[in-house]
Amino acid sequence: MSLHTFLLAYRGIHMAGIVHRYRRRRYRQRVHAEHAKPLEQYTSEELYARFRIGRDDIKYIADLVRPTLQHQTKRSHALSVEEQCLIALRFYACGTFYQVIGDNMGVRKATVSNVVKAMSVALGSLINQFVSFPKDDQTAQTKHKFFQMGNMPSTIGAIDCTHVHIQAPCEREWEYVNRKGRHRINIQLVGNADLIITNCAVKWPGSVHDARILRERALYRELQSHRPNGIVLGDRAYPLLPWLMTPFPVSNTPEQARFNSSHCKTRCAIERLNGVQKRRFVCLNYLRVQPKVACNLILACIVLHNISTRRHVPLDDNFDGPEPDVEPEQPPMFLPNDGHTGHAIVRNYF
Known part of the structure; x- marks a missing residue:
């Protein structure tokens, strides 16, 4: 056999092997993990928990x-x-690693x-729909509920800041x-006596x-x-x-002492609001x-907090998350200033 004939025969055998392997190749069918169905498999109590x-x-x-968020097709x-x-709510509720949430939800x-x-972006876009300062026709009821808390007259809101711990930014x-x-991140919230957030600042x-955040x-x-x-x-x-x-x-007078006591009892609404929010969304x-x-995550939790409060969603008593990290009160940035309004309230009500 000549060299030329041998090379042609070898090439034919080699190409036949390639074609043979190509024909025998099988594509594996994609296997999709079965998604969990919490709405079907859990009771109401288990959903709350x-x-x-x-x-x-x-x-x-x-x-x-x-x-x-609606997908146009069921592709993939x-x-x-x-x-x-459910995936997002599970994360908001427990705050654990994405991998743990994924394993749990399939x-x-x-x-x-x-x-x-x-x-979070979708919920955050609804912030103006669910967070609004009391209008004129709502102030009378707001004042009444605050007055029932601590006898502080004409109160339409309580303001405070709370900190959210994040990883070191890049x-x-x-x-x-x-x-x-x-x-x-320092978040400023204004709330009412029903623990509804009426104004927020989420970026500082x-x-x-x-x-400064207020200003x-x-x-x-x-x-x-x-x-x-x-x-x-405010504090x-x-x-x-x-x-x-x-x-x-x-407090230099008994009237000022009563004012401070009433102020503290009434303003505790915003502190309770911060505690409830961090307990509900760990x-x-x-x-x-x-x-x-x-x-974006914080804005989503603010919207969800107002939805939960307005719909009277109970706060689970079997709480197994960390206690909220309470920030100490910030030192005053301004010199003490009694002001005419404060004296007028003390004189007329206390």
């Missing part, structure tokens, strides 16, 4: 975000809106991350370090003082230019203004994300 919310409330939330076994809600870690981020890390030396690093808010400019028919209660970190009442630094005790994502 795992998601901090009930069956009807989950359906209500799903309908709110459906226009944003796309998650339904209800399944996306999805991948990356899927949990994408769903939580998308759900950029401008030092700005997020608070007085405890931890990386935090932990190093920013409470009074930069549109609410401050609005109340400064159009004085409300009532007062807001000593805030300035004393015609519409913002802070306690007397020192993720707010520590967010392992960058600040922008953290702010």
